[in-house]
Amino acid sequence: MSWTLWLAIAALAVAVVALVVALGLRAQQTRQRRAHGDVPPAEEPVVEDDPRELVAFVANPSKPDVAGLEAVVRGAFADAALPDPLWFETTVEDPGVGQTRAALAQGADVVVAVGGDGTVRAVAEAMVGSGRTMGLVPVGTGNLLARNLDLPVGDARAALAVVIAGTDRPIDVGWVRVLRWADAEDTAGAEGTGAVPLDPARDAGTEHIFLVIAGLGFDAAMVADTDDDLKAKVGWVAYFVAGIRHLHGRRMRASLQLDDTPPVDARLRSLLIGNCGRLPGGLTLLPDAVIDDGILDIAAIDTRGGVVGWAQLFGEVVMQGLGVRNDLPAKIGRIDHARARRVRVRVEDGEQAQVDGDVLGLAVEIESRVDPGALVVRTA
Numbered sequence: 001m002s003w004t005l006w007l008a009i010a011a012l013a014v015a016v017v018a019l020v021v022a023l024g025l026r027a028q029q030t031r032q033r034r035a036h037g038d039v040p041p042a043e044e045p046v047v048e049d050d051p052r053e054l055v056a057f058v059a060n061p062s063k064p065d066v067a068g069l070e071a072v073v074r075g076a077f078a079d080a081a082l083p084d085p086l087w088f089e090t091t092v093e094d095p096g097v098g099q100t101r102a103a104l105a106q107g108a109d110v111v112v113a114v115g116g117d118g119t120v121r122a123v124a125e126a127m128v129g130s131g132r133t134m135g136l137v138p139v140g141t142g143n144l145l146a147r148n149l150d151l152p153v154g155d156a157r158a159a160l161a162v163v164i165a166g167t168d169r170p171i172d173v174g175w176v177r178v179l180r181w182a183d184a185e186d187t188a189g190a191e192g193t194g195a196v197p198l199d200p201a202r203d204a205g206t207e208h209i210f211l212v213i214a215g216l217g218f219d220a221a222m223v224a225d226t227d228d229d230l231k232a233k234v235g236w237v238a239y240f241v242a243g244i245r246h247l248h249g250r251r252m253r254a255s256l257q258l259d260d261t262p263p264v265d266a267r268l269r270s271l272l273i274g275n276c277g278r279l280p281g282g283l284t285l286l287p288d289a290v291i292d293d294g295i296l297d298i299a300a301i302d303t304r305g306g307v308v309g310w311a312q313l314f315g316e317v318v319m320q321g322l323g324v325r326n327d328l329p330a331k332i333g334r335i336d337h338a339r340a341r342r343v344r345v346r347v348e349d350g351e352q353a354q355v356d357g358d359v360l361g362l363a364v365e366i367e368s369r370v371d372p373g374a375l376v377v378r379t380a
Helices: 003-035 069-079 097-105 117-127 144-148 156-165 218-224 228-234 237-244 307-321
Strands: 055-059 086-089 110-115 133-138 167-181 207-210 213-217 252-258 264-268 270-274 296-303 333-340 342-355 358-379
Touching: 055 069, 055 097, 055 117, 069 086, 069 156, 086 097, 097 110, 097 117, 110 117, 117 133, 117 144, 117 207, 117 358, 133 144, 133 156, 156 358, 167 270, 167 342, 207 213, 207 342, 213 218, 213 252, 213 358, 218 270, 218 342, 218 358, 252 296, 252 333, 264 296, 296 342, 296 358
Parallel strands: 055 086, 055 110, 110 133, 133 358
Antiparallel strands: 167 207, 167 358, 213 270, 213 342, 252 264, 252 342, 270 296, 296 333, 342 358
């Protein structure tokens, strides 16, 4: 073997020994630094966030259509290869606000209201301004918002398909604040006095959300007197049955102020403040209302002449829904329309007030405002 080959083997041996010594020294130094706490912990592997939406459902278990729906929902999400949704149920004490806030705290991108208009209002109240999306599976009596958004009503599976594959749309939100509640002296002769007002001390300054229509007068009295058992049997028709009892009620004296204009006095049966205007049965009370225009639409409703006046009023509602207006001044059943961003109404005596079919109680003065684009909803 030549001397050059021996030299190469020796050089290789020296290199291997040097590498072993270096590794040993490095390991020793690492152990010493760890003993003194100088070595940062090994980096955790990066876990990428799931880009798919996390959806939560807030369901009203008192609705008969909700029984068994949770299994249907989870099956639909599994079939669509989506994360298993969160499921919350409302209670009498909390109709959905707390559950919605819990869902948002757990990272839900979409919160779906499963129930009627009351559940929708509660979920919306907790979601306003969050920037996250509200979905709807309408299984209530009126389902007012769903009707105005052209969402499937009475078909939970079709509504679920919209939740999974729909598009998002920002809409306006309305708020009502009771400035003065009626007392015992105010309520003499008021319609629908069977409903119990909220406690003024507890409710002072509280704003109540509405997404479709708030009202003062006949409409709220009708809602307050609707029989719950009848409503469960025949649906929204129960409201009209209750309304018959108030056809011969008194007209209210009201002072109405729109934005910064001077107040106007009027004799009315009902005052409606709307974000949108479609009702069950194909009726349209506010034909010009647009749900995302940043404006509230007001309808001042009055009738005289008993049943004849109401018949003419009903004809007005039907015709305006078809795009036909009758502006003759001598009508005994009429609807006068206006628009504003803020509305203030005062009545001489206590009148029932309602928001999206939920009765607030007997009020003497209310104020309403619009919150433009405050809520994102999932539509077809």
